[in-house]
Amino acid sequence: MKKCSFRLFPPAMGVMPYLWLIYWLMPVYYLFKLSHTSWEALFGLSLILIFQVAYRQSYWEQGARLLLWVTIEIAIIMTLAIHWDPNFLYVGFFTTAAIGNLRSKKMMLGAVAFLLVAFISTPFFSSNDYDVIGQLGAELALFVTLAIVPFGMRAARRYREMNLQIKDANMQIERLTKQEERQRIARDLHDTLGHTLSMISLKGQLAGKYVTRDPERAVQELKEIEEAARKALTQMRNLVSDMHMVNLQEELLGARQIAEAADIKLEVHGDIEAVQRQHSSLTCTILAMCLRECMTNVVKHSGASRCVITFTDTGTATQLEVADNGKWAHDQERKTEAIRQGHGLFGMRQRLELVEGILDMDPNAATGTIVTVTVPRIVSGNIALSGGGA
Known part of the structure; x- marks a missing residue:
């Protein structure tokens, strides 16, 4: 209808x-x-x-x-x-x-x-x-007021329109800023890492050819590949350091504040400091942004009265779990619509792809909805991408 x-x-x-x-x-x-x-x-x-x-x-x-x-x-x-x-x-x-x-x-x-x-x-x-003459004073005051009101209304309307224009302009500036930042990162990745990775690929092919014919040359190529890989790692860290990082502990504080404002009882379990020590700044930033998106969904869409945030170390990965007792878990139509629209899940998956992370959502939990984010602890030989150190 x-x-x-x-x-x-x-x-x-x-x-x-x-x-x-x-x-x-x-x-x-x-x-x-x-x-x-x-x-x-x-x-x-x-x-x-x-x-x-x-x-x-x-x-x-x-x-x-x-x-x-x-x-x-x-x-x-x-x-x-x-x-x-x-x-x-x-x-x-x-x-x-x-x-x-x-x-x-x-x-x-x-x-x-x-x-x-x-x-x-x-x-x-x-x-x-x-009595027109007797009421002249009152009539004069009325007419003066009637003459002034339209200008006041016009000023108020233009003020509202100006605020809307400023809001639209700020949104446009924010959108263009994000677009420019994405383009800058893409250019940096192409100009710096692209060349290095292409060289690694070519040298890998050469090493494969020389393994049987010239083992010494193959060993030399492998050493150059190792040096190029270290160079690529350094370039990646420099790119990451230039990006805007989000502190996980500060984001957790923001989660407490938004939950308190929405009258949601929030519980937090796990060692946040350990998570920050075990992962790079980029991974912690992505975890913080996922936490922000999850809490926004809980506050805006779930109608929950209780939310539990849990950080778990599995040895090879860290899991962030956000569970709520939202009413939509018992409302099939509302739940299906929420999943269809995504509520930011697509953006979370895109961010997690950068660190090979996984997103899982269980809207059929008996007590509500559970969102689980898993990010691996990346270790390669003697080079460990944890806490930004080598």
Whole structure:
């Protein structure tokens, strides 16, 4: 079934347009009080309803159409003020708010001038006894306020639009920065490691050819391969050191804070310091980013009241397990949708590929959902990629 897209007011305006509607309780009360017949009251109520339609449309239209709705509002207010009571002119605050939505400054100035001329002349045509001269001070204050409100509304609208533009610009800058960083890393990998690895591949082929024909040459090629491998390792470490690293302990502190804010009881098990000693800065950064993504999913999507983070050393690898007792474990439809959308799982898998890590998600656990991240401890001969040392 297609959802209804009708909205009374634009979402960006918040609740203020709805709160302003409460102000109409008093005018409606006086409308019935001042009407002499039920038909007169019904006619006045019809005008107010038409005014509400114009008030609603003034938030959605622009240009000539908005001016048309503003003109309708002014005509209705003048009718109410002339036939019932000039104090209905105070309803003009609704119209000035609509005028403030005009993007054209010339149109806005023209609409303000038209409103002031119409409202200033209205009391002189009132069918009721109304002391125009005696009420001059109050009327003057009203007209000055009505003239100022559109400019205040215009300034507020432009402030909101500027904030949105700044937000969009910041997002664009962040996106371009990330794209540039990815391109820089790709260039560095191609320019530095690409050449070295190509040389290792060629020398490996040469060593294979010389194993039987010229063993001494084969040994020399193997030594050069070892030197090239060490050079590649150094280049990789230099690239990694230039990347933005995330501290695992700081990320764990952030996890505690976000869990506390979401009223989730968080438990942490395992030796974090040992994990940082056993793994390189790159691996710890990837673990920290996976932990961040897992906690974001727990807080945003699971509806859990308890979460357990566990670091386990298996001897050859380190496992990060994030388990929650979220309600979605018992909601098949919600669970299936969560898995389909991924909730950042694809990005986590991409990061883990850099360190040959594995991601496993068990949404069918009896007590909730369990996400397990496994990263190996890489050791090759006398060269150990743990803690960044050789």
